[in-house]
Amino acid sequence: MARNILFIMCDQLRFDYLGCAGHPHLKTPHIDALAARGARFDRAYVQSPICGPSRMSFYTGRYTRSHGSTWNGIPLRVGEMTMGDHLGPLGLRTALCGKTHMVPDIAGMSRLGIDPGSGIGNRLAECGFEVWDRLDGLHPAPLPRPSHYEDHLRGLGFGGPNPWEQWANSAEGDDGEILSGWLMENADKPARVDEAESETPYTTTRAIEFIEDAGDAPWCLHLSYIKPHWPYIVPAPYHDMYGPEHIQPLVRSEAERADPHPLHAAYMGHRFSQVFAREEVRERVIPAYMGLIAQIDDQIGRLMAYLDETGLSKETLIVFTSDHGDYLGDHWLGEKELFHDPSARIPLIVVDPSPEADATRGQVLTPLAEAIDLLPTFVDWAGGEARPHILEGRSLLPLLRGQDVPWRNVAISEYDYSLRGARRSLNQPVADCRLVMVFDGRWKFIHAEGFRPMLYDLEADPQELCDLGADPAHAGECARLEAIMNRWARGHHSRVTVSDAEIEAVGDGDLRAGIAIGFWDQAEIDAAMDAGGDSGN
Numbered sequence: 001m002a003r004n005i006l007f008i009m010c011d012q013l014r015f016d017y018l019g020c021a022g023h024p025h026l027k028t029p030h031i032d033a034l035a036a037r038g039a040r041f042d043r044a045y046v047q048s049p050i051c052g053p054s055r056m057s058f059y060t061g062r063y064t065r066s067h068g069s070t071w072n073g074i075p076l077r078v079g080e081m082t083m084g085d086h087l088g089p090l091g092l093r094t095a096l097c098g099k100t101h102m103v104p105d106i107a108g109m110s111r112l113g114i115d116p117g118s119g120i121g122n123r124l125a126e127c128g129f130e131v132w133d134r135l136d137g138l139h140p141a142p143l144p145r146p147s148h149y150e151d152h153l154r155g156l157g158f159g160g161p162n163p164w165e166q167w168a169n170s171a172e173g174d175d176g177e178i179l180s181g182w183l184m185e186n187a188d189k190p191a192r193v194d195e196a197e198s199e200t201p202y203t204t205t206r207a208i209e210f211i212e213d214a215g216d217a218p219w220c221l222h223l224s225y226i227k228p229h230w231p232y233i234v235p236a237p238y239h240d241m242y243g244p245e246h247i248q249p250l251v252r253s254e255a256e257r258a259d260p261h262p263l264h265a266a267y268m269g270h271r272f273s274q275v276f277a278r279e280e281v282r283e284r285v286i287p288a289y290m291g292l293i294a295q296i297d298d299q300i301g302r303l304m305a306y307l308d309e310t311g312l313s314k315e316t317l318i319v320f321t322s323d324h325g326d327y328l329g330d331h332w333l334g335e336k337e338l339f340h341d342p343s344a345r346i347p348l349i350v351v352d353p354s355p356e357a358d359a360t361r362g363q364v365l366t367p368l369a370e371a372i373d374l375l376p377t378f379v380d381w382a383g384g385e386a387r388p389h390i391l392e393g394r395s396l397l398p399l400l401r402g403q404d405v406p407w408r409n410v411a412i413s414e415y416d417y418s419l420r421g422a423r424r425s426l427n428q429p430v431a432d433c434r435l436v437m438v439f440d441g442r443w444k445f446i447h448a449e450g451f452r453p454m455l456y457d458l459e460a461d462p463q464e465l466c467d468l469g470a471d472p473a474h475a476g477e478c479a480r481l482e483a484i485m486n487r488w489a490r491g492h493h494s495r496v497t498v499s500d501a502e503i504e505a506v507g508d509g510d511l512r513a514g515i516a517i518g519f520w521d522q523a524e525i526d527a528a529m530d531a532g533g534d535s536g537n
């Protein structure tokens with residue numbers, strides 16, 4: 001049996017915007033069917049609640065502090081091993097269809113004499129993937145935009161300086177004028193392209209073409225949808241499938257605004273948060289967001305029908321997840337980037353087709369999962385060895401197969417806000433714009449360099465409306481979680497060239513190798529050799 005991997009990621013899909021995760025109105029029957037075929041991890045967190053760093057953690061299996069790509073556009077340094085580096089030697093053709101947000105480390109390549117245009121240079125620039133098709137989301141005209149989709153649109157006859165923006169991500173007014181999808185007031189209008197020509201079906205078609213191209217050789221395909229990320233605009237019929245009556249109640253309180261943590265206050269001050277504080281904005285944007293998800297769901301249905309027809313679903317590990325969520329106005333915030341569940345918690349469904357995984361089929365699993373667990377899971381599925389000195393997550397396969405394995409007690413996530421307005425409004429040095437979340441399943445502690453911590457008790461306050469970080473009665477809880485964070489931070493993150501096991505195996509062979517440190521005379525060396533060769537060092 002081939003052991004393929006289909007690694008599906010959405011962009012900015014909240015954990016709770018799925019039928020199977022309890023959304024009262026949004027219908028996602030095909031994604032729900034995936035959860036029924038496999039298992040849904042209900043407490044899964046990203047390693048950084050923004051696209052680039054989060055994805056680099058998915059692709060390297062390492063925390064943000066370990067891989068160093070701390071924000072969108074910060075290159076992943078040459079030398080970090082990625083998915084293709086781990087899975088290629090196990091025989092899997094590891095390909096990308098969609099978004100990575102990868103930015104190449106051109107300076108690093110030049111230092112090593114690697115031509116970015118060469119085969120290896122290309123592979124490094126593309127995060128270790130073979131690029132089958134790359135679309136990184138809409139980029140305004142002056143920015144570089146790695147995109148096959150734009151060529152596709154041009155091929156269909158959509159012209160103009162940026163057809164993606166002017167066709168796929170715009171609507172049309174009554175007089176034929178272009179209404180930009182950047183402007184949220186246009187979110188209730190259909191995009192100017194037909195549904196079949198929009199990003200999500202295009203990406204799915206390209207994924208199916210890859211699978212056909214791969215034939216019988218094993219593969220790992222990263223199918224990486226750029227939706228439901230903004231611009232919040234979707235083609236008919238998805239644009240009016242949902243209305244204001246289908247949006248979830250706001251999760252926010254006046255108390256949150258009364259005396260917020262300085263970071264929370266700074267984020268409330270960003271434009272993208274203030275706009276979502278207006279009810280008319282939520283009422284117009286969230287139905288489009290839901291339409292985008294419904295469209296993804298239909299495409300998942302199409303893809304699964306293909307995998308069933310070809311028999312591939314019996315030999316393919318399937319993952320469905322997202323790179324982070326979207327506040328959509330909750331907690332007086334827009335976008336993502338802080339650690340409330342709407343931002344840092346993600347949907348995570350894993351379908352392991354092997355009979356051993358019948359043990360958990362259809363179940364909701366509650367161990368704390370991290371994004372960095374996926375790559376070790378893939379290595380495990382492909383028959384590789386665990387490499388914990390490089391891959392900092394753990395394989396999820398034992399959990400899926402009902403095995404009682406020791407598991408982590410906390411999920412960790414990090415964020416660097418130095419490229420955001422919050423740095424300026426808080427007058428923070430760049431180096432101190434660091435946040436670390438430690439979540440133990442009940443208490444969510446957030447260390448903020450230079451400020452008091454934030455603390456939420458998700459048992460008493462599942463909506464995270466009450467920040468207890470300034471409450472002296474909870475100082476002990478903060479200290480406990482801070483100690484866990486410090487222990488984690490002190491651990492090895494960068495000794496990736498030699499494993500603990502290799503160090504243990506080195507043993508006491510220095511004398512046998514001719515290194516005689518601390519001996520007085522030959523008689524002492526002879527005695528040590530007669531006793532087995534232990535130098536005593």
Ligand SMILES: O=[N+]([O-])c1ccc(OS(=O)(=O)O)cc1
Nearest residue numbers: 011012050051052072101229
């Ligand atoms: O500020 N930006 O340019 C920016 C911010 C967020 C963003 O979304 S993300 O999901 O791709 O991180 C993209 C671009």
